Amino acid sequence: MTTITTEAPQAPGGWKPSALRRGGGSRRVPPVGVLLSFTMLLLVVGWSLAPGLFTGQDPARGVPAEAFQGPSLAHLFGTDHLGRDEFARVVHGSASSVTSALVAVAIGVVVGGLVGLVAGFIGSWVDVVLSRVVDVLLAIPSFLLAVVVVSALGFETINAAIATGVSAVAVFARVMRSEVLKTRRAVFVEASLLLGGSRWHVLVRHVLPNASRSVLNLAVLQFGLSILVIAGLAFLGYGDPPPASDWGLLVSSGKDYPLAPWLVYAPAVVTIATVLSANRISRWLRKTD
Amino acid sequence: MTDTRSRRLVSRPYLTYALQRVVQAAVVVLLAYCFTFLVISVLPGDPVSNTLRNPENNFTEDEIARIIGYYGLDQPIHVQLWESLTRFLRLDLGVSLRSNLPVSRAISEVIGSTVVLALSALVVAVVLAFGVAYGVRNLPTPLARPLRALPSLFLSVPNFVIGLLLINVFAFQLGLFFVTDSEGGTATFFAAVALGIPVSAQIAEVLIANLDHESRQEYASFATSRGLSRSRLFWRHLLKPSSLPVVTVIALTVGELLGGALITETIFGRTGIGSLVQRAVTTQDLPVLQAVVVLAAVTFVVVNLVVDLVYPLLDPRVDLRGATKRVRPVTEAVPA
Numbered sequence: 001m002t003t004i005t006t007e008a009p010q011a012p013g014g015w016k017p018s019a020l021r022r023g024g025g026s027r028r029v030p031p032v033g034v035l036l037s038f039t040m041l042l043l044v045v046g047w048s049l050a051p052g053l054f055t056g057q058d059p060a061r062g063v064p065a066e067a068f069q070g071p072s073l074a075h076l077f078g079t080d081h082l083g084r085d086e087f088a089r090v091v092h093g094s095a096s097s098v099t100s101a102l103v104a105v106a107i108g109v110v111v112g113g114l115v116g117l118v119a120g121f122i123g124s125w126v127d128v129v130l131s132r133v134v135d136v137l138l139a140i141p142s143f144l145l146a147v148v149v150v151s152a153l154g155f156e157t158i159n160a161a162i163a164t165g166v167s168a169v170a171v172f173a174r175v176m177r178s179e180v181l182k183t184r185r186a187v188f189v190e191a192s193l194l195l196g197g198s199r200w201h202v203l204v205r206h207v208l209p210n211a212s213r214s215v216l217n218l219a220v221l222q223f224g225l226s227i228l229v230i231a232g233l234a235f236l237g238y239g240d241p242p243p244a245s246d247w248g249l250l251v252s253s254g255k256d257y258p259l260a261p262w263l264v265y266a267p268a269v270v271t272i273a274t275v276l277s278a279n280r281i282s283r284w285l286r287k288t289d
Numbered sequence: 290m291t292d293t294r295s296r297r298l299v300s301r302p303y304l305t306y307a308l309q310r311v312v313q314a315a316v317v318v319l320l321a322y323c324f325t326f327l328v329i330s331v332l333p334g335d336p337v338s339n340t341l342r343n344p345e346n347n348f349t350e351d352e353i354a355r356i357i358g359y360y361g362l363d364q365p366i367h368v369q370l371w372e373s374l375t376r377f378l379r380l381d382l383g384v385s386l387r388s389n390l391p392v393s394r395a396i397s398e399v400i401g402s403t404v405v406l407a408l409s410a411l412v413v414a415v416v417l418a419f420g421v422a423y424g425v426r427n428l429p430t431p432l433a434r435p436l437r438a439l440p441s442l443f444l445s446v447p448n449f450v451i452g453l454l455l456i457n458v459f460a461f462q463l464g465l466f467f468v469t470d471s472e473g474g475t476a477t478f479f480a481a482v483a484l485g486i487p488v489s490a491q492i493a494e495v496l497i498a499n500l501d502h503e504s505r506q507e508y509a510s511f512a513t514s515r516g517l518s519r520s521r522l523f524w525r526h527l528l529k530p531s532s533l534p535v536v537t538v539i540a541l542t543v544g545e546l547l548g549g550a551l552i553t554e555t556i557f558g559r560t561g562i563g564s565l566v567q568r569a570v571t572t573q574d575l576p577v578l579q580a581v582v583v584l585a586a587v588t589f590v591v592v593n594l595v596v597d598l599v600y601p602l603l604d605p606r607v608d609l610r611g612a613t614k615r616v617r618p619v620t621e622a623v624p625a
Contacts, residue, residue: 135313136320139586143548144566148582151570152328228447232552235449236567248447255453264457268450275445283441 034284037277044274048095051088086250090267093245097227097234097271100161100246104226105219107165112172113215119173120180121203130173137170146229150238157240160233164226175218179211217285224278231271247271307598314594321586322377322579326370329575356384377583383576392580395565403561406480406553407546413485415539418492419532425497426504426527427520437497443490448549452483452556480557484549488542495538499531533604540596547585 030038119130137145149163183189189206197205227247233239234248242253247267254263376383382392424436456479459465465475503509504527512522547562554563562581569577 132313132316132320135317136324136586139317139321139544139589140325140582141544141548141585141589143551144544144582144585147551147566147570148325148328148578151573151578224445228445231447232449235447236552236555238570248449251447251450251453261457264450264453268447268453271447272442272445272450276442279441279445 030284033280037280037284040273040277041281044094044098044270047091048098051091051095086263086266089245089250090247090270093247093250093267094270096157096240096244097230097247098274100157100164100230101223101226103158103161104164104168104230105223107162108168108172108222108226109215109219111165112169112174113176115169116173116176116178117180117203117207117211120177120184121199121207127177131177134170134173134177137167138174142167143229143232146233147236147238150233155238155241157230157234157244157246160230160239161226163233164229167229168222168226171222172215172218175214176211179214180207183207183210213285217282220278220285221282224275224282227271227275227278303601306601310594310597314590317590318583318587319374321590322374322583323370325579325582325586326373327366329579330366330369356386373579382580382583385577386572386574392576395577396562396580396584399561399565402559403547403550403554403563405477406484406550406559406561409477409481410484410488410546410549410553411539411542413481414489414492414542417485417489418496418535421489421493422496422500422531423523426500426523440490440493440497443486443493446487448483448487449552449556451486452480452553455479455483456556476557480553480559483556484546484553487549488545491542491545492535492538496531496535499534500527503527503531533600536603537596537600540593543589543592544585547588 115130115134119127119134140148145167146160146163149166150160153159153162183206186206189202192202192206230239231246231248231251234246235252237249237252239246239249242249247270250267251264251271254267257263373383382396384390385392385395388395418440421436421439425433427433428436459479460476465479500523504522509522509526512526517525550561551563551566553559554561555567562584565577566581568574569581
């Protein structure tokens with residue numbers, strides 16, 4: 001009669017002491033969709049590390065007689081206007097697309113994470129100043145910010161990656177800061193301090209492990225988003241010039257040939273599948289938390 | 290006889306909160322200006338020799354000297370920043386290096402098209418998001434399940450791909466509009482769809498998360514046990530508390546709309562802020578670039594400020610007395 005609530009009472013803030021967290025992780029087998037997503041990401045990373053293993057064709061060598069061939073067994077993704085194998089171009093292009101996204105995420109995690117950590121851990125006026133800086137970065141539309149940064153650095157793919165990373169700093173800083181604040185107020189942190197733990201000890205032993213889960217989660221999500229942003233920049237021509245074959249650039253050059261739609265769809269589908277996989281994995285990580 | 294509402298409007302906590310937010314917003318805009326200025330000043334190459342002395346632009350030596358003096362391009366960087374900032378505070382956005390016309394005029398010539406596009410895209414996004422959310426809650430499971438995955442898919446498609454797809458299907462194959470008539474009604478509609486789809490995903494994700502949360506509340510189970518149908522429950526009880534936080538999310542998507550417009554305008558061949566930025570980037574027209582970024586930041590800050598100020602009035606549950614910085618309900622599906 002008296003108990004209507006069915007939900008178990010939860011600890012405020014949703015934190016768990018680091019010790020519990022390490023031991024009690026779920027060991028269940030991930031669902032099929034997640035396994036597929038991991039396979040897709042592994043495949044793409046494989047393409048970017050060793051493109052030669054996946055295609056025997058030279059992405060730069062065109063056979064004019066074979067121009068505009070539709071997808072077939074010989075050319076999985078068809079051929080372009082110069083008779084170059086589109087699959088080889090996608091595979092070889094993934095090196096720069098995937099690496100750029102990783103660079104962007106790394107910049108976001110390191111710079112944003114540091115900003116958030118310092119803001120949340122030191123607090124007081126440092127927090128106020130850093131939070132305003134983060135507000136500024138959030139106020140400028142991230143794609144516009146990336147365009148401005150890449151135009152300041154020069155039109156190269158690595159600069160596009162840096163620009164994308166800069167535009168992701170704010171998000172990481174915000175998440176890191178809120179995680180740090182959450183943990184800092186926790187009882188086990190108070191206990192650790194009372195037992196004589198130094199601030200450094202608390203930071204390394206409790207705050208960082210607790211924050212790392214959310215940041216990892218965001219990093220996976222941001223990997224997908226970065227691929228989209230970098231593809232967008234390449235599409236507008238702010239990456240490496242044409243002999244390169246970034247996915248965005250492939251779509252951009254493919255769109256000039258409406259009669260050969262595979263030139264747009266092949267790189268587009270690869271991009272979508274990669275981003276979708278990253279999103280799916282990030283969602284799964286969040287759920288198993 | 291003052292009614293409670295007007296008394297709450299002028300209540301002390303609200304005024305303090307409002308004042309704090311306004312000051313914060315102003316600081317953010319000023320800092321955004323400085324930040325952009327500093328980023329842009331790192332630009333390799335000398336804008337003076339690149340642009341002003343370009344024979345195509347037909348500047349006389351007098352004009353060049355005047356522009357250099359105006360921007361203080363011969364001064365150290367902090368002096369330039371100060372000059373530029375004081376001009377900005379007088380609402381002077383400077384002169385385009387490319388056309389020698391005031392930047393404000395270059396912007397006002399094209400801004401209408403972008404505003405129309407962004408607003409239509411927002412309408413498309415909101416309608417789509419509520420449609421998806423309605424379907425997820427009310428359709429039978431076999432239909433609702435794939436619908437639940439739709440926002441995630443929408444978020445994963447590059448918006449230039451959506452644009453190209455729409456043009457290919459509706460312009461080239463069905464002939465519903467002509468790409469040459471880029472500002473026409475139908476063309477604008479499809480451009481708005483291309484821009485609105487990724488934005489709709491963010492709104493839908495939050496809306497669905499809120500609906501799920503509300504449907505687990507006791508009042509919802511009580512209403513169901515009283516015999517209310519699913520759709521009745523949705524319209525009468527779940528929709529209102531779930532869609533209030535969405536207002537905040539919509540304000541946050543302003544940035545996406547402005548950033549995405551860059552690509553959408555290129556694909557649909559529209560003349561707007563996006564094409565202005567593209568031209569400014571390729572010709573290194575720094576004052577234009579600076580002005581557009583600041584304009585975007587101001588738009589974002591003002592929209593979010595208005596939402597933050599109106600929100601406590603819309604939702605009486607928001608308590609400002611304990612609020613120090615920012616009162617924001619759960620607006621993100623991602624726990625951030």
